Each structure stands twice: as structure tokens, then as C-alpha cells.
Amino acid sequence: MGMIKDAQVSVRDLFRWRQRTVTVDEQGNEHVTFETPSTPPNPIRLLRSISMLGWGAYLIGFFCWTADAFDFHALSIQTVKLSQHFGISRTEISTAVTLTLLLRSVGAAIFGIFSDYFGRKYPLTVNMWILGALQVGSIYAPSWNTFLAIRALFGLGMGGVYGAAAGMALENIPVEARGLMSGIFQQGYSFGYVLAACTNLGVGGATSSWPIMFWVGAAMSFAAGFARLIFPESKQFIEARQNSKGSSTAQFAKNFGKMLKLEWKVCVYSIILMSWFNWFSHTSQDSYTTFMLVGKELNNAAASRASILMKTGAVVGGTFVGYFSQWLGRRRAMIIACFMVCCLIPAWILPETESGLEGGGFMLQFFVQGAWGVVPVYLSEISPPAFRAIFVGLTYQLGNAISAPSTQIINALSDSHTIRNHTGRVVAAYGPVMGIATAIIAVGLALTAAVGPEKKGASFESAAAATTAEAVTDISAAAAPSKAHQSSSVGQATSEEDLAGKKGANGDSHAVLTKTEYA
Structure with missing residues (x-):
């Protein structure tokens, strides 16, 4: 009750x-x-309130998240090319996406624990270098099965990035600026997609061009790792360690067990919420390029341009909705964005021209990623303070795991059903399948957000390190x-x-x- x-x-x-x-x-x-709520603060003033150290940490966290997104979309945006290269169906290619999403939660658990135990610096550095190495490995895979195995390992590496990068980016941001900076940070994912689409446009539609995307992704991941290596450890983590006593591995394990016992409800809620969110984004974006190529019969250049504008809308929307969540409230901003998505679905899938698809895609992704723009700060605010890296990363990636079959399901349903397009040709039913699925998911997400907690303004600064006796005291105090x-x-x-x-x-x-x- x-x-x-x-x-x-x-x-x-x-x-x-x-x-x-x-x-x-x-x-x-x-x-x-x-x-x-007061009048929304001047965004210029918010940006100026961030210290140089805060900006450095934020930009590196954003860069790591962008590189991670580029690496993921280097595969999903080239489904048609890879299908032709390996001589298999598009649905089989999407199996690699499913495996990547499934194993990201394992990577989130591993690297999240490392980040809360050892600090933010070296786990994220190593993580980014692993991603770069696996991108190179994907290029030299001699067969589809080998490629699939490498992408499965790639999922482990991807899982560790979000929690550490989000923690690094937001831990040094003033409270008033969190909504705006959370919205911008989350759109590192969309920005990675835009960069991937631009790269795909630049290399052309030839099947043999697919490795170039992976080379660019590898270079970005290695560069992000080096950038993290030369930046100092999180100030908050250092101070928590210095000002705390009783630090030990046993204490970390004890605190983690207590946290799960006391916070299991918010953990379950967050996983459910993030599963809706991941279905939301993967269903509305991963197959959209394929939809334009197959369903609307656009060429590679036109489909790439439409994808770029679609995700540009995502970048803008995430920033705006994240900013206004500081005024509207986190959950209310999510729910309004979901309502707008439902209204915009016809404008997203019905147009027949490139410009129409670009306009509809821009507006729909404005609100899809607008809702997403609230996620980093929302998860950070409701998370147990001493375990922010693993909580944010693991709940996000477990949601990803639950939504892992999304792209494969969309492709399978679309390929098994047909419609007649504007030219009278029978084509795979990507439009109706994506539209119906997105509407169902938007409603489910809004209902889930409606019953969740709101902790706008929760402190990031007062928690002890997870390895210390003080963390147990903090958790116990919060429970008793x-x-x-x-x-x-x-x-x-x-x-x-x-x-x-x-x-x-x-x-x-x-x-x-x-x-x-x-x-």
C-alpha cells in the first residue's frame, strides 16, 4: 500500500x-x-557560473559520451552497407546491435564499480582505449561470426562510459545550471549520431566504404581516452577520500549491500524508466535511415542529410527541454515531451519528400531527445550519492539491455509486412511499424514518469566516498x-x-x- x-x-x-x-x-x-518556480534563469548567466575546472571536466565527459555514440552508430547507420558486405539480411545485421545493447549492462557494472572505488579518471581512460581497439578489430574481422563476437565485446566497453562520463560532467556543475547542462550532455549521444551521419555522407554509399566509419570512431575513442588521462581526478572524489576514514574494499562491499537493501525500490523504478527511454530512442532512430532508403527510396546522400537534420533537432531539443526542466520539474518536462512526440508521429513518417522527412524528423527527435535531456540530472539526483557512477550507469544500461531487441524487432516486423509507397512499389512497412511502436512507448514512458520520485536540487556534494565507514553512516541515517x-x-x-x-x-x-x- x-x-x-x-x-x-x-x-x-x-x-x-x-x-x-x-x-x-x-x-x-x-x-x-x-x-x-521562479522565472527560468538567464542561460548565459548559468554558463558563466561554471568554473574553469568544471568546464574542463564537463567537456571531456561530453567528448567521451560523443565518441561512444559515434562508435555505436558506425554500425547502426551502415546496416545496408554491412548487409551487402557480409551477404546477409538487414535483420541479421541488427543482431550485432542487439548483442551490443545486451552486454552494455555488464560493462556498466564492471566499470561503474571501478569508478566508485578507484575514482573517475583511470577507469574511463582505459574504457575509451578499449573501445578504440575494438573498433579497429571490427574492421579486420574476417567473417560475420567474428565481427559479431567483437561487437559483443564492444558492448562491454560501451556500458562503462555513460555513468563515468555523466558523473564527471555534472559533479562540478552548480545546482541552478544542472538542467541546462544535463540537456546538453545527453545530446552528446545525438551529436555522435550527427557526426556519424556526416561521415557516412562524406564517404558515399559504396559498400566498400564502411571501414572508414570505424577508423574515425577508433580515432575519437583513443583521443577521448588521452584527454581524460591528462585531466585531474574528480575534486569531489579526492576530497571524499581525504576527509574520510576506514576506507577498504570490505567497507565498499558492505556499503554496496546496504545501498541495495535500502534503495531497491528506486533502483527497480529507474531500470523500468530507462528501459522505456531506450525503447523510445532506439525504436525512433536506429532504423530511420533504413526506412528512408527502403521505404521512401531516397538515395544514400538524401537519407544521410535527413538523418543529420533529424539528430540536429535532437541536440536542440535536449538542450531546451533540459533547461526548462529546471523550471517545470524533471518528470513534468519528460511527460510534456512524450505528449508532443505522439502528436508529431504522422509528420514524421507520412511525408514523401526529403524536405518533409527532414522537417518531421527534426521535430519528433526534438522531443524524443528533449525527454532524454532530463535523464542525466534526474538519475543523478535520485541516485544514492556514494554510488552515483554505478547507479546511473547500471540502471541506464540495464534499461538498454531490456530494450536490446528493439532494432531487431522493428526490422523483423517491417521486413515481414509490406505496404505500397508513394510510387506504388511494394516496400517493407518501416513507417507504420515505427509509428505504432513509438506511440505505445511514449505513453508507457509518460505513465512511468508520472508515478516516480522528484528530487530536483538534491545535493551532489555531501556524500562520503563509497569505500569509507562514513558512507555507511550516511546511508543508515537516510534509512532510520x-x-x-x-x-x-x-x-x-x-x-x-x-x-x-x-x-x-x-x-x-x-x-x-x-x-x-x-x-
């Missing part, structure tokens, strides 16, 4: 203009306020209700009415909770 009540309060919060905001003090207690609250609800179910009469200096409702809010 507690979870149902939590969900009811979360839904009610969506219809209140006063927003739930959570901060965490040094004892691990959560301070919940309901505040009237104080005497003042033992007789009342201390979870997500705390509502604005429960806080009535508890006014802060600025007139906002306020209370101190001693338990993490769960979905």
Missing part, C-alpha cells in the same frame, strides 16, 4: 505548480520543500526515521498538505525527512 500511496502523491504533484525540491544535509537527512517522525509517513507520500504550517524564511513549505523518497 505504501508504494501505491507514493505513486498517488507523485501524480498529484504533477498538477501542482509548487514543486517538490529535495536537498541533503551532511547527516544524510533530506530537506523537502514545495517551492513556487528520527523520533520526531516515527509516528508519521516519511517517504515519498509526504504531500504539500503534510507540510502545511512549516514555513521557511521565504514562505515555502518545509520539512526534514529522514528517509530517501522512493517511487
Whole structure:
């Protein structure tokens, strides 16, 4: 019943203009306020508020995430070329995408633990170099089975990038600027797609041109690794280690077990949410180039141009919606974006001309990736502070694993059904399949976000390192209700009415909770 009540309060919060905001003090207690949103801050002022160290960490994290995205799309955007090169169907080629997505969660667990234990620097450096080496290995694969095995290993490497890169990018960002910078960071993925599409356009449509994409991806990954190597370790991680005692591997394992026991609800919720998100993006983008080549009969150059503009819309949308989430609230911004996607599906799949497809693709991806723009900061805010790298990376990649068959399912359903296109030719039904699937996923994502927690403004700075005894104290403090609250609800179910009469200096409702809010 507690979870149902939590969900009811979360839904009610969506219809209140006063927003739930959570901060965490040094004892691990959560301070919940309901505040009237102020006018969206000047984005120029937000950008100027970031220190030089913060900008350096942010840009390197963004570069690593962009290189990771380019590496992934070097395969998905060349499905037709690779199908011709290996002499197999497009659906079989998409098996490589499925394997990559499935194994990313394993990589996220491995590299996430390394990042929370050893720090952000060396795990991410090694991770990027592994990706570069596997890109080169893909080029020299003598057979399809060997290529498939290399891409499976590639998935392990890809899994470790997101959590470490997001942590590095956002840990040094002021609270007010998080929404904007989260939106920009997430679009490193879309930017990687744009770069891949531009490269594909530049190399032409010849089947023999496919290795060039992998060479470019390898160069980017090696460069990102070197950039991370020369940048200092996370300031917060160093200070947490220096100011904490009792650091040990056994302590890390103990803290991790306690975290899972106490935070399992938010972990499960986050995995479900991220599975919807990954279905959302992979269903609406991975087969879109194939849809334009096969269903709309565009040539390689036209399809590449349309893909570039589509993902340009994603970059712009992620930035805008991420920025406005600081004003609207994280979940409300996601839900509005999902609603707009449903409205734009006809404009996305029905046009017959290159310009029409470009316009529809731009607007749909504006809101698909607009919703995604909120994800890095949202996951970081609801995550257990001492385990941010593994929580963000693993929940994201487990969602990826659940959505792993998405591209293969879309290709299989589309190839097994046919429609007549605008020329009267019978073609694979990519348009209807992608449209129906995207609408279903957008609704599921919106409903899931509606029942989740909101912790806009949660502190990134006060947690001890995961290897220290203090981390156990913080986690325990967050779990144990104080005497003042033992007789009342201390979870997500705390509502604005429960806080009535508890006014802060600025007139906002306020209370101190001693338990993490769960979905």
C-alpha cells in the first residue's frame, strides 16, 4: 500500500505548480520543500557560473559520451552497407546491435564499480582505449561470426562510459545550471549520431566504404581516452577520500549491500524508466535511415542529410527541454515531451519528400531527445550519492539491455509486412511499424514518469566516498526515521498538505525527512 500511496502523491504533484525540491544535509537527512518556480534563469548567466575546472571536466565527459555514440552508430547507420558486405539480411545485421545493447549492462557494472572505488579518471581512460581497439578489430574481422563476437565485446566497453562520463560532467556543475547542462550532455549521444551521419555522407554509399566509419570512431575513442588521462581526478572524489576514514574494499562491499537493501525500490523504478527511454530512442532512430532508403527510396546522400537534420533537432531539443526542466520539474518536462512526440508521429513518417522527412524528423527527435535531456540530472539526483557512477550507469544500461531487441524487432516486423509507397512499389512497412511502436512507448514512458520520485536540487556534494565507514553512516541515517517522525509517513507520500504550517524564511513549505523518497 505504501508504494501505491507514493505513486498517488507523485501524480498529484504533477498538477501542482509548487514543486517538490529535495536537498541533503551532511547527516544524510533530506530537506523537502514545495517551492513556487521562479522565472527560468538567464542561460548565459548559468554558463558563466561554471568554473574553469568544471568546464574542463564537463567537456571531456561530453567528448567521451560523443565518441561512444559515434562508435555505436558506425554500425547502426551502415546496416545496408554491412548487409551487402557480409551477404546477409538487414535483420541479421541488427543482431550485432542487439548483442551490443545486451552486454552494455555488464560493462556498466564492471566499470561503474571501478569508478566508485578507484575514482573517475583511470577507469574511463582505459574504457575509451578499449573501445578504440575494438573498433579497429571490427574492421579486420574476417567473417560475420567474428565481427559479431567483437561487437559483443564492444558492448562491454560501451556500458562503462555513460555513468563515468555523466558523473564527471555534472559533479562540478552548480545546482541552478544542472538542467541546462544535463540537456546538453545527453545530446552528446545525438551529436555522435550527427557526426556519424556526416561521415557516412562524406564517404558515399559504396559498400566498400564502411571501414572508414570505424577508423574515425577508433580515432575519437583513443583521443577521448588521452584527454581524460591528462585531466585531474574528480575534486569531489579526492576530497571524499581525504576527509574520510576506514576506507577498504570490505567497507565498499558492505556499503554496496546496504545501498541495495535500502534503495531497491528506486533502483527497480529507474531500470523500468530507462528501459522505456531506450525503447523510445532506439525504436525512433536506429532504423530511420533504413526506412528512408527502403521505404521512401531516397538515395544514400538524401537519407544521410535527413538523418543529420533529424539528430540536429535532437541536440536542440535536449538542450531546451533540459533547461526548462529546471523550471517545470524533471518528470513534468519528460511527460510534456512524450505528449508532443505522439502528436508529431504522422509528420514524421507520412511525408514523401526529403524536405518533409527532414522537417518531421527534426521535430519528433526534438522531443524524443528533449525527454532524454532530463535523464542525466534526474538519475543523478535520485541516485544514492556514494554510488552515483554505478547507479546511473547500471540502471541506464540495464534499461538498454531490456530494450536490446528493439532494432531487431522493428526490422523483423517491417521486413515481414509490406505496404505500397508513394510510387506504388511494394516496400517493407518501416513507417507504420515505427509509428505504432513509438506511440505505445511514449505513453508507457509518460505513465512511468508520472508515478516516480522528484528530487530536483538534491545535493551532489555531501556524500562520503563509497569505500569509507562514513558512507555507511550516511546511508543508515537516510534509512532510520528520527523520533520526531516515527509516528508519521516519511517517504515519498509526504504531500504539500503534510507540510502545511512549516514555513521557511521565504514562505515555502518545509520539512526534514529522514528517509530517501522512493517511487
